[in-house]
Amino acid sequence: MELIAINIIDGLVTGLLLFMLSSGLTLIFSMMGVLNFAHASFYMLGAYFAYQISMYIGFWPGLVIAPLAVGIGGALVERYGLRRVHQYGHVPELIFTFGLALLIEEVVQFFWGKNQMAYEEPEILQFAAFAIGGNSVPAYKVFMIFVSVGIFMGLLYVLTKTRVGMVIQAALSYPRTVEALGHNVPLVFMGVFGVGTALAGVAGVIAGPVLGTFPGMAVLLGSIVFVTIVIGGLGSLWGALIASLLIGWLTTFAASYNVEFESILLFFGLEKPEIMSESALRDIWTMTLPQIGPILPYILMILILVFRPYGLFGKRDV
Amino acid sequence: MTQTAHSRSSTAATMFSVASVLPWLLAALLLLALPTVFPSNSALTIMNQMAITIVFALAYNMLLGQGGMLSFGHAVYMGVGGFMCVHIMNYVEVNEAPVPLPLLPIFGGLFGLGLASIVGSFSTRKAGTVFAMISLGVGELIAACSIIIVAFFGGEEGISGDRTYMMPFFEVEFFTQIEVYYLTAFWLLLAAFLMYLFSRTPIGRMANAVRDNPERAEFLGYSARWVRYYSFCASGFFCGIAGALFAINFEILTEENLNLATSGSILLITFLGGIGVFFCPIVGAIVFTLLQTVLSLETELWQLYLGALFLATVMFFPDGLSGVLMRHANIVQRGRPQILVSPYTKMAIPALVTVLASAGLCEVLFHGRHAATGEHSMVLYWITIDTHSLLPWVVLIGCALGGFGLCKRIAPDVLEAWDEASRPGGVNP
Numbered sequence: 001m002e003l004i005a006i007n008i009i010d011g012l013v014t015g016l017l018l019f020m021l022s023s024g025l026t027l028i029f030s031m032m033g034v035l036n037f038a039h040a041s042f043y044m045l046g047a048y049f050a051y052q053i054s055m056y057i058g059f060w061p062g063l064v065i066a067p068l069a070v071g072i073g074g075a076l077v078e079r080y081g082l083r084r085v086h087q088y089g090h091v092p093e094l095i096f097t098f099g100l101a102l103l104i105e106e107v108v109q110f111f112w113g114k115n116q117m118a119y120e121e122p123e124i125l126q127f128a129a130f131a132i133g134g135n136s137v138p139a140y141k142v143f144m145i146f147v148s149v150g151i152f153m154g155l156l157y158v159l160t161k162t163r164v165g166m167v168i169q170a171a172l173s174y175p176r177t178v179e180a181l182g183h184n185v186p187l188v189f190m191g192v193f194g195v196g197t198a199l200a201g202v203a204g205v206i207a208g209p210v211l212g213t214f215p216g217m218a219v220l221l222g223s224i225v226f227v228t229i230v231i232g233g234l235g236s237l238w239g240a241l242i243a244s245l246l247i248g249w250l251t252t253f254a255a256s257y258n259v260e261f262e263s264i265l266l267f268f269g270l271e272k273p274e275i276m277s278e279s280a281l282r283d284i285w286t287m288t289l290p291q292i293g294p295i296l297p298y299i300l301m302i303l304i305l306v307f308r309p310y311g312l313f314g315k316r317d318v
Numbered sequence: 319m320t321q322t323a324h325s326r327s328s329t330a331a332t333m334f335s336v337a338s339v340l341p342w343l344l345a346a347l348l349l350l351a352l353p354t355v356f357p358s359n360s361a362l363t364i365m366n367q368m369a370i371t372i373v374f375a376l377a378y379n380m381l382l383g384q385g386g387m388l389s390f391g392h393a394v395y396m397g398v399g400g401f402m403c404v405h406i407m408n409y410v411e412v413n414e415a416p417v418p419l420p421l422l423p424i425f426g427g428l429f430g431l432g433l434a435s436i437v438g439s440f441s442t443r444k445a446g447t448v449f450a451m452i453s454l455g456v457g458e459l460i461a462a463c464s465i466i467i468v469a470f471f472g473g474e475e476g477i478s479g480d481r482t483y484m485m486p487f488f489e490v491e492f493f494t495q496i497e498v499y500y501l502t503a504f505w506l507l508l509a510a511f512l513m514y515l516f517s518r519t520p521i522g523r524m525a526n527a528v529r530d531n532p533e534r535a536e537f538l539g540y541s542a543r544w545v546r547y548y549s550f551c552a553s554g555f556f557c558g559i560a561g562a563l564f565a566i567n568f569e570i571l572t573e574e575n576l577n578l579a580t581s582g583s584i585l586l587i588t589f590l591g592g593i594g595v596f597f598c599p600i601v602g603a604i605v606f607t608l609l610q611t612v613l614s615l616e617t618e619l620w621q622l623y624l625g626a627l628f629l630a631t632v633m634f635f636p637d638g639l640s641g642v643l644m645r646h647a648n649i650v651q652r653g654r655p656q657i658l659v660s661p662y663t664k665m666a667i668p669a670l671v672t673v674l675a676s677a678g679l680c681e682v683l684f685h686g687r688h689a690a691t692g693e694h695s696m697v698l699y700w701i702t703i704d705t706h707s708l709l710p711w712v713v714l715i716g717c718a719l720g721g722f723g724l725c726k727r728i729a730p731d732v733l734e735a736w737d738e739a740s741r742p743g744g745v746n747p
Contacts, residue, residue: 035447081633088636091388094450095589096632098390098582103625110622110680113688219578223458230451283467295462298455305452306440 002133007252009132013141015248016148020203021221022228022240023155024196030172030235031192032082034090037097040222041104042197046070046204047213048108051119059122067201074197078190101218109215116214144206151202152241159237168192227301233314242312247297254293261287342511349503353496362495363567368607369506370563375588375599376513377556382585383593384517385549386529387442388450391457392557393580398433398460399426399558400575401471403565407479418487423505423562430558431551438550443543445532454578461576476572479565492566502563509559516552517596525549586628592638601640619680649739661735665728672721674699679714 025039046066053062077100085096121140128136159165171178171188179185204217211217228247232239262285304311352365374396381387403426410417441452464471471477481498482491490497516522524545527535532542565571574580583606591602606624613620635642649655678698685696686706695704703710 035450081629084633085636090446091382091386092632092636094388095585096629098585099625099628099632102582102586103622103629106619106622106625110619110684111687223454223578226451226454234447283469287466291466295459295466298459298462302440302452302455302459305448305455306443309444309448 002135003256005132006135006137007256008249009137009141011249011252012245013144013248014252015245016145016152017203017207018221018225018228018248019241019244020148020151021200021225022232022244023152023237024199025225026229026232026235026237026240028193028196029229031189032086032093034082034093034097035226035234036196037094037222038077038100038104039097039197039200040218040225041101042070042074042200043204043207043221044108044215044218045073045104046201047119047208047217048112048117048204049201050205050208051112051117051213054119063202063205066205067198070201070204071194071198075190075194077197078193082193083186101222105215105218112215114215116212117208119208119213121209140210144210147202147206151199155199156237224297227297229311230301231297231304231311233311236311236313239311239313247300250296250300251293254296255290257289259289261285342507345510346507349507352503353499359495362499364607364611366495366499366502366563366567367611368604369502370560370567371584371587371603371607372600373506373509373563374557374560374584375591375603376510376596377553377560378584378588379593379596379599380513380516380525380549380553380556382588383598384522384529384596385525385546385553387445387546387550388453388585389581390450390454390578390585391460391581392453392553392584393578394457394460394576395430395434395554395557396561396564397571397576397580399430399561400565400571401477401561402426402429402558403562404477404479404569404571405470407481407484407565407569408477411480411483417484419481419484419492419566420487420501420504422484422566423509423559426560426562426565427555427558430561431555434551434554434557438547438554442546442550445528445542445546449546457576457578457581461573461578464573464576471573471576472571474573476570476574478570481566481569498567502567505559505563509556513552513556514596521545521548586624590628590631590639592640594637594641595644598638598640601643602638605639617681619677619684622680623677645740652739654739657735657739661728661732665725665732668721668724668728670721671717672725675714675717675721679711679718682710682714 021039021043025036028034028036028039049066049069050059050062053065081096081100082093085093125138125140125143127139129139129142130137157165159169167178167183168188168191171183171185175185178188208217211221224247228243229240231246232241232243265285353362356362356365377396378389378392381389381392403422406417406422406425409415437452437456441449441456465473482493484492492498492501517525524535524540525548527538528540528542528545535542535545561571561575564575587602587606588599589602590606591600592598609620609624609627613623617623631638646655646658649658681698682696682703689696695702697703698710
């Protein structure tokens with residue numbers, strides 16, 4: 001029972017972190033119709049910027065400055081890169097963001113090297129917030145939950161209640177009409193791209209100390225974020241939320257329950273081979289749930305794409 | 319009726335005319351002659367690697383260029399073909415089965431085809447983003463499986479074999495690099511020729527139609543899905559051949575042959591060369607392999623430069639390096655290359671200075687950040703400099719900015735000359 005509670009909290013942290021990335025990505029997708037492969041790279045940039053800032057003036061200024069810097073970087077990429085490539089069509093756009101992801105990884109290695117950075121949570125949050133059955137929950141995790149929930153609320157408020165949000169929503173569905181009404185739609189697009197990447201930057205700032213700040217962090221999370229928005233349905237904010245939490249819990253629970261495939265196979269009446277080392281299927285017999293945990297999201301995505309190509313909440317075809 | 323039959327036979331006749339066979343003969347002669355020009359072992363290794371990359375890039379372009387399907391996990395088909403071939407090598411070694419090495423690519427191809435026919439059965443239902451995402455998912459899935467399923471993929475260290483234990487082929491046992499080169503060259507030519515023929519068949523033509531307008535192709539009575547499926551399977555087959563050639567050359571396959579980085583680099587190579595015309599990816603494969611092998615000897619930062627080159631290609635030359643070459647060929651055909659000569663030479667020097675100075679700046683900066691403390695001297699362009707003195711920085715920044723400024727001033731002239739040279743009915747950039 002305690003294990004379940006702890007896993008629920010851990011999964012929530014992972015899920016909300018994923019959501020900060022996937023919400024920006026899904027907004028950018030519904031705006032430009034292109035998947036931004038470099039999205040996780042902006043997350044990585046956020047972590048590295050925050051690390052650099054925390055070396056000089058501490059964690060808290062970094063929490064504000066680093067996402068701003070990432071957002072400005074993202075807006076510049078949209079203005080001078082994507083907008084140029086847009087005229088050639090969707091595939092070159094996708095390839096452009098793919099190349100950008102490679103380049104950002106190289107640039108990060110150029111400045112910070114290949115090793116993990118000593119980026120740590122602030123001392124003020126280095127205590128156990130509470131304990132469940134002997135397992136203590138660090139205060140930093142609680143802090144992460146609050147930050148991500150706060151950002152989600154803010155985003156929801158801006159998108160649904162303010163004038164800017166209305167213009168954005170309108171520009172997503174009818175860009176030409178909105179332009180004819182006198183709004184600067186390219187500017188809106190640039191803004192949304194900037195905000196989306198800034199959100200990824202926030203995620204990087206708060207995840208860097210927990211998941212580690214190293215050049216592979218973008219690749220590690222990048223494809224999972226894609227999986228998330230595809231499962232949730234491209235362009236759907238609610239879908240992104242549900243799918244993020246689903247994947248967060250799925251991977252966390254899979255990692256902590258040591259279910260062996262042997263017992264499942266025996267349950268279905270299959271016979272265990274006599275000499276394990278000679279059997280070609282020996283890996284299937286010795287497989288455990290934590291081992292295949294990381295690939296569960298991909299299996300889920302393929303199943304969803306095959307049986308319901310719009311994802312869980314998507315309205316349009318991807 | 320007779321007229322169509324007649325025109326058909328005449329097109330068949332032109333298909334095998336001298337003009338269409340000539341490029342293949344030239345390519346064969348070139349492949350035969352190359353080892354006499356570059357006889358060293360390292361050159362042979364580079365050429366082998368190039369050949370493998372060319373086969374892989376051409377197979378990839380069957381999807382991306384000919385069929386309009388963007389795959390993010392294509393290394394898997396090459397990798398699985400290669401893994402299977404190493405297993406066959408080991409099987410032959412143990413059981414002494416009569417399988418000569420030159421036939422191995424057929425097996426590799428068949429396993430690539432097998433995997434592609436399974437994955438394609440659900441991934442090719444839709445093109446576009448759905449296909450790209452499924453390919454990404456399958457790619458990640460199989461790459462992750464390589465750590466889990468140790469019996470087949472060998473876990474972290476991969477699996478290795480020995481090509482020389484295969485049945486001797488006319489007393490050739492493939493001990494030396496040159497024998498492997500000729501084997502690879504033969505398969506390169508054969509695979510490229512078969513892929514070219516595939517692109518000329520009705521199914522290859524329909525792949526183009528489905529790429530451009532799937533709806534219209536459906537109204538003509540073709541199932542877009544099946545057309546995509548056949549292209550996908552054919553591409554998997556040739557990827558498997560590339561994987562087998564890789565297995566023959568390197569005799570080891572690891573997780574690296576399956577992962578996203580490899581899938582990404584083949585996309586990069588193909589796009590660098592250009593995806594419009596069948597032969598375009600060859601340029602990309604050659605340039606990439608040269609950069610990879612030559613540049614990586616010179617600098618640690620080669621991937622950075624490669625990434626920058628790739629982004630510049632996507633942004634400024636969306637039809638790739640061979641697209642640029644072909645446009646120039648057009649101008650030469652019209653007999654007016656002389657218009658471009660003087661602006662190009664004027665542009666070349668400042669452009670070269672800008673590129674070299676920027677690269678030098680990167681190198682100095684990199685050295686400054688990552689060299690051991692107290693180490694202040696480095697060799698840049700054959701000159702030993704002190705990275706902590708002001709002079710090299712001033713010179714490099716000055717050269718980069720100055721060159722860039724000059725380029726910007728000359729650029730309008732170059733563009734004007736370009737327009738002038740390609741004006742009558744020509745394609746503008």
